[in-house]
Amino acid sequence: MNKFEIVMGLEVHIELATKHKIFCRCKNTFAEASNRNVCPVCLGLPGALPVLNPEVLSCAVRMGLALQGEIDRNSRFDRKNYFYPDNATAYQITQFYAPIVRGGQVEIRTEDGTASTIRIHEMHMEDDAGKLTHAPEERISLVDFNRKGVPLLEIVTEPDFRTADEVIAFLEKIRMFAMYLGISDGKLHEGSMRADVNLSLRKHGDETLGVRTEMKNLNSFTSIRRAVAYEADRQARLLDAGKAIVFETRRFDEADGTTKVMRTKEEIMDYRYFPEPDLLPVHLPEERIRSLEAQMPEFREEKAARYMRELSLTQEEAQILTRHPATAHLFEETLRLWADGEPTPTEGTRRKAKTIAARMCGDLMYLCREKKADPGTWKITPEAFATLLRMQEDGEITTKTARDVFAILFDKNLDPMVYVNENHLLITKDEDALAAAVDAVLKAQEPSVSDYLSGKEKAAGHLLGCVMKATNGQADPQAARKLLLKKLAQLKAENETTE
Ligand code: ADP
Ligand code: MG
Ligand code: ZN
Numbered sequence: 015m016n017k018f019e020i021v022m023g024l025e026v027h028i029e030l031a032t033k034h035k036i037f038c039r040c041k042n043t044f045a046e047a048s049n050r051n052v053c054p055v056c057l058g059l060p061g062a063l064p065v066l067n068p069e070v071l072s073c074a075v076r077m078g079l080a081l082q083g084e085i086d087r088n089s090r091f092d093r094k095n096y097f098y099p100d101n102a103t104a105y106q107i108t109q110f111y112a113p114i115v116r117g118g119q120v121e122i123r124t125e126d127g128t129a130s131t132i133r134i135h136e137m138h139m140e141d142d143a144g145k146l147t148h149a150p151e152e153r154i155s156l157v158d159f160n161r162k163g164v165p166l167l168e169i170v171t172e173p174d175f176r177t178a179d180e181v182i183a184f185l186e187k188i189r190m191f192a193m194y195l196g197i198s199d200g201k202l203h204e205g206s207m208r209a210d211v212n213l214s215l216r217k218h219g220d221e222t223l224g225v226r227t228e229m230k231n232l233n234s235f236t237s238i239r240r241a242v243a244y245e246a247d248r249q250a251r252l253l254d255a256g257k258a259i260v261f262e263t264r265r266f267d268e269a270d271g272t273t274k275v276m277r278t279k280e281e282i283m284d285y286r287y288f289p290e291p292d293l294l295p296v297h298l299p300e301e302r303i304r305s306l307e308a309q310m311p312e313f314r315e316e317k318a319a320r321y322m323r324e325l326s327l328t329q330e331e332a333q334i335l336t337r338h339p340a341t342a343h344l345f346e347e348t349l350r351l352w353a354d355g356e357p358t359p360t361e362g363t364r365r366k367a368k369t370i371a372a373r374m375c376g377d378l379m380y381l382c383r384e385k386k387a388d389p390g391t392w393k394i395t396p397e398a399f400a401t402l403l404r405m406q407e408d409g410e411i412t413t414k415t416a417r418d419v420f421a422i423l424f425d426k427n428l429d430p431m432v433y434v435n436e437n438h439l440l441i442t443k444d445e446d447a448l449a450a451a452v453d454a455v456l457k458a459q460e461p462s463v464s465d466y467l468s469g470k471e472k473a474a475g476h477l478l479g480c481v482m483k484a485t486n487g488q489a490d491p492q493a494a495r496k497l498l499l500k501k502l503a504q505l506k507a508e509n510e511t512t513e
Contacts (some may be wrong), residue, residue, distance in 0.1 A: 018195035018215040018253070021223060022181060023135075023173035025210040026188060027166050028198050029142065030073050036141045037064030037107065037293075042165070048158035056141075056163035058103030063292050066091075067306055070165040071296065072141050073197040074114050074466040075306050080191040080313070081134050083118030087298040089138075091290040096283055099157055100144040108168075109138035110287045114296065122187055124179040132173040132184050140166050167197075173223060175214070178242040182235050185209055190314045194339050197387050203233050211242065214259070215249045225250075225259040229273055231266045231322055241266040245273050317342055324359045325349075325367040334375045340390025341378075347396030352403050369403065377417055381424045394423040402430045415439045415487050441490045452497050456505070467506055473501065 035042050038055035045051050054062035078085050092110040118134030144162040148155045155277055169188065175181050189200035189207060200207045214226035229245060232238045244266075249259055264273040312320070318332035327335070335345045348370050353363045364494060399420070406416040411434055419430055419439070434440055442448075456463055466473040482496045 017217060018250055019218050019220075019247075020176055020242070021173050021214050021226075022175035022215060022242070023212045023468075024169070024171045024175065024181065024184065024226075025171040025212070026171075026185065027208040028077070028169070028188070028192055028200065029206045030070060030165040030167065031196075031198050032067060032069045032165055034067050034069070034072065036067050036070050036139065036165035038062075038163055040163060040341060045160050048156070048160060051160045052162070056102075057159060058101075064107065064290075064373060066293060066296065067165065070139055071114075071298070072306060073165070073195070074137070074167055075298065075303055076195050076310065077169075077191060077197065078115035078118070078137055079170070079303075079307055080195065081115065081118035081120060081137060083115035083134055083137060085298065085303055086114055086116060087300065087303070088112070088295055089114040089298075090295045091139075092287045092295045093290045094287055096285060096287045098143065099155065100146045100159075100162070102144070102159060102162065106143070107290050107293070110142035111289070113138035115204060120184060120187055122180060122183040122336075124177070124183045126179070129181075130174075130180060132174045135170040135172050137167060137169045139463055140168060142166050143418075147204075173226075178239045181209075181238055185235070185238075185494075194311045196311075196339070199456060202235070203319065205233075208232075209238070211238065213242065213245050213249070215246065215253060224253075225261050227259065227261065227273070227502060228263045229266055230263060230276065231268075233268070237266055237268060240271045241273060244271055244395055248273065261487070263357070272469050311339075321367075325371075326364050327367060327371050331371045331375055335371060338389035341374065343390075344378075344394070344396055345374055348399045348403070351396055351400035366403070373417070373420065377420055378424075381421060384400065385424075387424075392424050393427045395419070395427070398423050398428070398430050405430070405434065409490070410434075412441060412482070412487055418487075439487060442485075442488045443490065443493075445493075448481075448485065448489050448494060448497060449482050451489065452494070452500075452501055455480045455484055455498075456501060463502070463505065466502055467509055474499065477502075 030042075032042050033213055034040060035051070035056060038053050040051045040053050040056055043051070051513050055064055075085055089109055090112040092109050094106045094108050094110065095104065095142065096106070097104045113136045115134070115137035118137070120132045122132060142161050142164040144157055144159040146155050146157055154452065171184070175184070184205070185202070189202075192198040192200040192207070198206050202208075209232055211229045211232060212226045213229065214224035216222065216224045227245065227249070229241050232241055245264070252259060260278060262278040263276045265276045266273050314336045318329075318336045321327045321332040321335060322329060334341070336342050349363065352366050352370070354422045378394075380390070381387070381392070402411075402416050402419055402423070405411045406413060411419075415434070418431060422428070422433065423430060455477055459477055462473040462476050466477070478491075478495055478498055481498060482491065484487055485494070
């Protein structure tokens, strides 16, 4: 194996989360039942004519810009002919001769910090096929056309990958582009993003490329890693034994971690591509591209760098807060509302950013894990979050109350002010009530009191906790602490005089 260098190129499909399908007005949403989101166009009924959904075009241009590619202002659609039961039209509409994006490049950094550049060959728009479900016991197959006509972007790279780590870093970056552009959730395991890996070997130093195989059915980063390792090893053994690699498509088998032949070159069809006669060429005015360019979002890496530079967050905090655009949005909006017009990099905003980051990297991420909730599915709004933080800052509620209410707002859309009032969580200035609570605790917690008196100062923390609990979190923690220590000091003095 060490004799050889691995060479890989990717074909990545991204399912777009547009309102409608690519060539008809059918909804592009999850449907409870099969064959609900269908119409004559996506069912391929005779005489039905496709029309390009302009939303798909915007998504394509924006992704093309993220890939730093050349946007073709006159791209065209072509017909790729093949019959398969999940495809009622007996052809796929794709872009073969004149794709919307040519060239481009993506800078990647693998986990161990190695940077490299992946060149993009091209990117095009096309429609997805339907879905087959096989029921072998009943000897039938069911077809669902809900997915037929769902818009896809296909990104084809140059053969610039040398390791599985690079492949994963690239896919992660594309996923971030898609999420920050808001064009797809990019979930590999749910099929919103699919990657085929083309792999060949060559001797170190060789210029020419070896014969490749194409691997499909890679549903997770783990699968990709396993498939690459297995396939590189398989090819190395063949080459070592003086055998030739067969150019073929192979399917990764999750169960045993091997790749198996799906179709060989002889079976790879001649698709008889020809210009799609039912669609006009796509004309993109220069101004339209420029206006889409002007609205490009700040992507993950720039955002994380800015959080560290302007707000003094740690690298870890910046990474966590930018892993999903919904998390970054909650962070930025809450800071904007709480800081209320303060210019960004001041001591004050930095301190506030730090407080928000701490609560989000701690409590929010914990709640997401605990409830298996995706970022952005939470009910908490920047307004509610900022209100809580302001109440905490003004000494109206304790930090503990702020955190407890935050956890409640995760699932419920409530006004924190109303919630705090209704549940009597505001800090009270009632000194008699506080004194009574302290006395009661000192009486009830005899052992901790003697611990304290015999020099174990830590016991005071426990006693303070009891006081806060006894007042239902409503005591002012500063006042409670002061009073508790005062009474303990009195007890100590009494103790010493009686000894
Ligand atoms: P096709 O359209 O037949 O699948 P392409 O020429 O478009 O073929 O290549 C598909 C992918 O395979 C691209 O990502 C490309 O970089 C990659 N590729 C092409 N040749 C090789 C090779 N010899 N080894 C590894 N990857 C390759
Ligand atoms: Mg291919
Ligand atoms: Zn339709």
